[in-house]
Amino acid sequence: MNATRPQTRRERLDAKETAVISAARALFLEKGEAGTRVAEIAKRACVAEGTLYLYFKNKRAILQAVVADHWEQLTVGAREAVEGQTETFDKLEALTTFHLRAVIADWSLLMLGTRLWATGAEAEEQMERDYRRNYVAIFDDLFRRGQDRGDVAADASLWQVRDLFYGTLEYTARTMMLHPERTDYDGVTEFVVAQVKSACLSGGQMPLYKEESGSRDLRSITGRLEAALKDLKSLDV
Amino acid sequence: MNATRPQTRRERLDAKETAVISAARALFLEKGEAGTRVAEIAKRACVAEGTLYLYFKNKRAILQAVVADHWEQLTVGAREAVEGQTETFDKLEALTTFHLRAVIADWSLLMLGTRLWATGAEAEEQMERDYRRNYVAIFDDLFRRGQDRGDVAADASLWQVRDLFYGTLEYTARTMMLHPERTDYDGVTEFVVAQVKSACLSGGQMPLYKEESGSRDLRSITGRLEAALKDLKSLDV
Amino acid sequence: MNATRPQTRRERLDAKETAVISAARALFLEKGEAGTRVAEIAKRACVAEGTLYLYFKNKRAILQAVVADHWEQLTVGAREAVEGQTETFDKLEALTTFHLRAVIADWSLLMLGTRLWATGAEAEEQMERDYRRNYVAIFDDLFRRGQDRGDVAADASLWQVRDLFYGTLEYTARTMMLHPERTDYDGVTEFVVAQVKSACLSGGQMPLYKEESGSRDLRSITGRLEAALKDLKSLDV
Amino acid sequence: MNATRPQTRRERLDAKETAVISAARALFLEKGEAGTRVAEIAKRACVAEGTLYLYFKNKRAILQAVVADHWEQLTVGAREAVEGQTETFDKLEALTTFHLRAVIADWSLLMLGTRLWATGAEAEEQMERDYRRNYVAIFDDLFRRGQDRGDVAADASLWQVRDLFYGTLEYTARTMMLHPERTDYDGVTEFVVAQVKSACLSGGQMPLYKEESGSRDLRSITGRLEAALKDLKSLDV
DNA sequence: CATGAATGAGGTTTCATTCAT
DNA sequence: AATGAATGAAACCTCATTCAT
Known part of the structure; x- marks a missing residue:
């Protein structure tokens, strides 16, 4: 045989x-x-x-294929990373870890993609946009499901959080590439996740106000505690 | 004459x-x-x-000059924007507004810079790094002075906040370029400032909204509780 | 079976x-x-x-085959056209009609043939010559038989008449292709046949004009001869 | 200096x-x-x-320039040749001599021209047509002036005579190139001129009539001579 | 006999850079 | 200091031909 x-x-x-x-x-x-x-x-x-x-057909077509292939791998990898988790913010952390490392590993490929639409070819610009949209859909999905589950504030702005997430991550990746002494992947992940979380828990436009509203809660609690203590005090006499 | x-x-x-x-x-x-x-x-x-x-000397030298010139203008512009303000977070807001618009206006120029070190020329890579470092110094200065004044937590990580700031801003700029229907510059500014603020108020490693938002409040609350408890303790005598 | x-x-x-x-x-x-x-x-x-x-063997060999095939068809067609007639000038007319149409229909093929020997390949040049000679033999045959029958002057030059015939015909074909408004096939045929006839009726080196232009001279000479003869006659008496 | x-x-x-x-x-x-x-x-x-x-701009543009240049030289040469003469048929003879030699000398250039429109480029086809029309205008002029002077029959067809002239000449040129033993330029010229003359003297559609008129004359002349001789002969008795 | 994927030499064209004026 | 015609290396791509299957 x-x-x-x-x-x-x-x-x-x-x-x-x-x-x-x-x-x-x-x-x-x-x-x-x-x-x-x-x-x-x-x-x-x-x-x-x-x-x-x-x-x-072209040298250009080869470049397109390389970029397409890269996005495909990225998308598959990200999906797998996310699927390993069940909780919203565990998923987020997994995605963060994956994206950071992937971007650092193939930074230049992202740049190649950028080059595709830097030359003014309308069609290629559209392609690049579609690839990214498709990839980013993983985050979007995570975000929306998080809203359904109540993990993410209903009025949080997907656009802003998404920009925050990918922007910080990719910029950090670039920084880490330029400064090889920075190797604290876990710290970065933790920071980004926390930051995104913070943005998720509040309305998109005024993220701080929620906590402040929280501080009001704290204050009232404190008041109640004080009242209770005062009460306690008066009883002891 | x-x-x-x-x-x-x-x-x-x-x-x-x-x-x-x-x-x-x-x-x-x-x-x-x-x-x-x-x-x-x-x-x-x-x-x-x-x-x-x-x-x-070269076509390449022209490109370098263009990029250098661009960074210089950027730096001057940013410095002016910041100098108009006295408070830390007013400065931050001014810088945000300036950077967002500048990046959108000349996105391709940033890409040109990227291209300088995308070809593997060590010297140019260094130049680009220096330009950016010089530009970013404005933010760093703002950050450090903020720490001195107590507006920024002493243990906040400059690296992380800086990546958060520029990363989110530049990514947002790109997004806005690709989606011309997004024109809410003020919303973006507000969001970014808030997010940076939030990251500034806490130690870098524990950015979590909870600790942070409450930190000042908590301190005061803690003080009141301590006072109340001390009071209670004195009653025991 | x-x-x-x-x-x-x-x-x-x-x-x-x-x-x-x-x-x-x-x-x-x-x-x-x-x-x-x-x-x-x-x-x-x-x-x-x-x-x-x-x-x-070759692309070139394909071209040769196409050309050979074309000449063969041309030759067969011409032969059939001629065989349908018995009189010399009826044959000529039939050949004219056939050739004109054939050339117009496949002008480019003649050009392809030309191309074969335009590249300087000695052997192909010879082939092309042979094909044409074989095709033209039909005209030559017609011409020589015409001489035998007395339809064509014995001293008419085959070379010249043949060049006149094919040259005029093919040039006319080209003209007609370039000017589609010219569609008077019959007129052309009539003209060419008449012209060839005229060339056939006289000796090749001394085409009609001599006799013709001379016709006046001849007349005067004849007159003088008559006068002389009359003179002679009168003397003899 | x-x-x-x-x-x-x-x-x-x-x-x-x-x-x-x-x-x-x-x-x-x-x-x-x-x-x-x-x-x-x-x-x-x-x-x-x-x-x-x-x-x-192109290799193709070089070819075009070569062809254009060739036609220009041809046209200039032909014009000079014709201008040296005053009589219609002397002009014709001069043009014949010139064209025959020019075509033999640069046969392939005519073919290059043909190649220009063999590829289906509409514009180039038009150019080639214009060049030739411009060149042929010399013959046309000669023809029309001949009509004005009465050298050429008013009802002679320019189209047909022109095709006869150039067709026969160019075909003969080709034949002479393929058969270097044919060197009788003068004979060819004489023949072509005579043939064209004959076509000019009669209406386009019935070129034979002149000769026939000639042949009629001859016949009548012969008749008169015969009669005169018979007369003479009878005197001998 | 038939196939069609693979080959690679060689063609046209571009464009950064130089140098005589 | 300024010019712009000239250079020529090198890139991309085509396509007739071959050969393993």
């Missing part, structure tokens, strides 16, 4: 496509889009230069 | 250099670095192509 | 070869030699690309 | 353009359009490859 290579047709083509994409990713990451020559990609993928053009 | 043009030598050269830089900025913004030809820059700056090379 | 497909081997191969040739003809006509990709020919002929090379 | 090179700017550019065109012409003639590499043209014109593209 020659069951060793069951997939003789379709599979081999896919393998070659994958090889090209990962070769291209490596080179794009290392030398940027403009700095990478198609010939190099071909050589690294162990294909002839012309063969590339059987799989991709 | 030929006082009509007092600065006939040095000044005219500077004017030409400036013309080149702003022509280059406009084109880089519009069509990206790779999409902009040196010839175009020259034409737009009303200089001959060869003349460019009397002022700049 | 498997008499359903009597020609199962040889015939099927020929069919495929024919399919390739006619696919190639169509494409060459439409887009020129350089503009036609081998892959297109294959697809149009419903054969795999590699299969082409079982039948033809 | 450095009057040695009075034209330092414009002229030198024109010289370079001319150099490119003639280099291109030589190569196109020798190896065809597809067979000629742009690099070769550049080398032969003693320019850098990139320089070509300062003068011509």
Whole structure:
């Protein structure tokens, strides 16, 4: 039985496509889009230069494929990370951990994506937007379910919290890349989660006010305690 | 006396250099670095192509100049915005407003900067880092003075708050660019300021809303409880 | 009995070869030699690309086959047209009609032939010459038989009349292609036939004008001769 | 005085353009359009490859320039040839001599022109048509003036005579190229002129009538001679 | 006989940079 | 200091041809 290579047709083509994409990713990451020559990609993928053009129309198309592939992996990874948890903020923490590490690992790929729409091609700009929207849907879902469960304030603003979450995380990732001495992943995670939590618990526009309202509660409690103590005091006499 | 043009030598050269830089900025913004030809820059700056090379060694050097110029303007603008205020959080708000608008106006320029170190040139990476550090110093200063004045918790982490601040702001700027229907600049500012405030009021590692919001209140409440208990204790005598 | 497909081997191969040739003809006509990709020919002929090379050594060989095929058809068609007539000039008219239409229908094919020897390949140049010679033999035959029958002057120059015939006809065809409003096929035929006839009736080197322009001279000479003869006559008496 | 090179700017550019065109012409003639590499043209014109593209947008544009240049030279040459003569048919003869030699000398250039519209580019097809129309205008002028002077029958068809003229001449040129042993330029010229004359003297549709009139004359003349001789003979008795 | 994926040489074109004027 | 024509390296891509299946 020659069951060793069951997939003789379709599979081999896919393998070659994958090889090209990962070769291209490596080179794009290392030398940027403009700095990478198609010939190099071909050589690294162990294909002839012309063969590339059987799989991709363009150098640009290769870049698109790399980016698409990256987003797909990101999305799958994030989904898996989140699915491992049941509680809203456990999910958030898992997503935070995943995203931070993923962004640090492939920062340049996010930049490649950015490059796609930096050239003014309308269609590609739309694609990039869609990829990100699709990825971000995981957070959005988490957020909305949190609202349903009562973990997240009903009037919290998804837009703002989302920007807070991804913005802080990605900026931190960049900072950590530039300063390799910063390695406190857990601290960062804790901080971000706490910050997001804080934003989730209050209405989007005035996050502080809730706590202050809480402080009012505290004050009334204190008043009641004082009253109770005063009461206690008068009884003792 | 030929006082009509007092600065006939040095000044005219500077004017030409400036013309080149702003022509280059406009084109880089519009069509990206790779999409902009040196010839175009020259034409737009009303200089001959060869003349460019009397002022700049390279196309790359032009890009560097554009980026440097941009950071300088940013820094000056931010400093002015902050200097108009005296209170820590008023300064913060002013800086927020300024940065958000500046980033939206020239998003691509930030990307150009990113591009400088995306190609793996060590020296340029360092430059970009220095520019940003210099710009960010304004925030750092604000933060540290806030700590001195007691507006910011002594144990708040500058790194984390800074990442929170710039990260959220820049991500929001990007989001707003992609979704022109979002125009609530004030809401965003308010949200970011509140969020930063919240992070400033607590130690970096324990940003949780609960501790924080209450911290001052709690202290006073604690004081009252202590007083009440002391009172109670005195009764025991 | 498997008499359903009597020609199962040889015939099927020929069919495929024919399919390739006619696919190639169509494409060459439409887009020129350089503009036609081998892959297109294959697809149009419903054969795999590699299969082409079982039948033809080259793209160039395909072109040769197309041209050869075209000349063959032309020759057969012309022969049939001529055979339908018995008189010399009826044959000529039939040939004229046929050639004019054939050339208009497949003008580009003649050009393809030209292209074969425009590239400086000696062998192909010779082929093209032979094809044409073979085709033109029909005219030559008509001409020579006309001489035998006395329809054509014995001293008429075959070369010149042949050039006159095909040259005028083909140039007219081109003109008619460029000016679709010219549709007077019959007029053209009549003109060409008349012109050829005129050239046939006189010696090649001394075409009609001499006799013709001379007709006046001849008349005066005749007059003088008559006068002389009359003179002679009167003297003799 | 450095009057040695009075034209330092414009002229030198024109010289370079001319150099490119003639280099291109030589190569196109020798190896065809597809067979000629742009690099070769550049080398032969003693320019850098990139320089070509300062003068011509395309390889195709070079071809167009070559063809345009050729038609221009042809037209100028033909005009000069014709202007040397005053009589209609002397002009015709001069034009015949010129065209025959010009076509033989640069046959392939005519074919290049053909190639321009063989690819289906509408605009180029139009250009080629215009060039030829402009060139042919010389013949048309000659023809029409001949009609005015009474040298050419008023009802002669310009279209047909023109096709006869150029068609026969160009076909003959081709034949002569393929058969170098044919060198009887004068005979060809004589024949073509005579043929055109014959077509000019009669209405387009019935070119034979003149000769027939001639042949009638001849016949009647012969009759008179025969009668006179018979007369003479009878005297001998 | 048939296939069609793979090849890779070679073509055209661009554009940052130089240098004679 | 200023010019802009000239350069030429190198990039992307095409497509006729081959060959393992």
